[in-house]
Structure formats: structure tokens, C-alpha cells
Amino acid sequence: METVIFDGEDGTELEFGILEQTRVGGINYLLVIDPEENDEENGSAAYILKDISEDGDEEGCYVFVEDDTEYDAVYKVFAAMLDDIDFE
Known part of the structure; x- marks a missing residue:
């Protein structure tokens, strides 16, 4: 993972793993996770x-x-891109 x-x-x-990236309204956005905050539950x-x-x-x-x-606007874009992945 990048x-x-x-x-x-x-x-x-802080190092974050990049799940996805997109451009909305001429601005680049990254959807990232903190691998240190990962738990099974x-x-x-x-x-x-x-x-x-x-x-x-x-x-x-x-x-x-x-x-x-x-x-909210950018979240909706990422949610559509990653429809099968649950990220909260």
C-alpha cells in the first residue's frame, strides 16, 4: 500500500496508508487509513x-x-468509488 x-x-x-485518491472541484483528495489504529472489531x-x-x-x-x-461531498465520492468497502 502506498x-x-x-x-x-x-x-x-504520522504515516497513513492511501486507500484511494480523487479530484473534486479541481482539488486533490486522499482517503487514508492509520494502520496503527487498526483492530479486528x-x-x-x-x-x-x-x-x-x-x-x-x-x-x-x-x-x-x-x-x-x-x-460530506468528498465522502460521497469515495463511498461510490469503494462501494464494497466499509470505512467509517
Whole structure:
């Protein structure tokens, strides 16, 4: 599984596994899981990251999607893409 390194607010690095990626409204989004939060009963926690990097940047710069409307819209796209996978 491809991974992305995310710099946490406290300066720590978090590694997420990328489940899927999409582009909505000209913005790239990643659906990621935290492999460290995986357990058999509840599965993995899934998060949506938004690419806020500028054109020409060599690397993407991602932030967690926090706006409820934006999250719901992108969630629906990922849900349709991964219809057979349960991610909560």
C-alpha cells in the first residue's frame, strides 16, 4: 500500500496508508487509513486529506478536511468509488 507522511500539529510525523485518491472541484483528495489504529472489531479509522499545495510545488501539502459540507461531498465520492468497502 502506498503511504503518505503527514506532519502532525505537535511536530510528529504520522504515516497513513492511501486507500484511494480523487479530484473534486479541481482539488486533490486522499482517503487514508492509520494502520496503527487498526483492530479486528472496528477496522481502521479513515480520514480525508486535502491537497493545498501550490502549482509547481514538488510535493503535495495535505490537511485534514474539517468543513462538514466539503467532507460530506468528498465522502460521497469515495463511498461510490469503494462501494464494497466499509470505512467509517
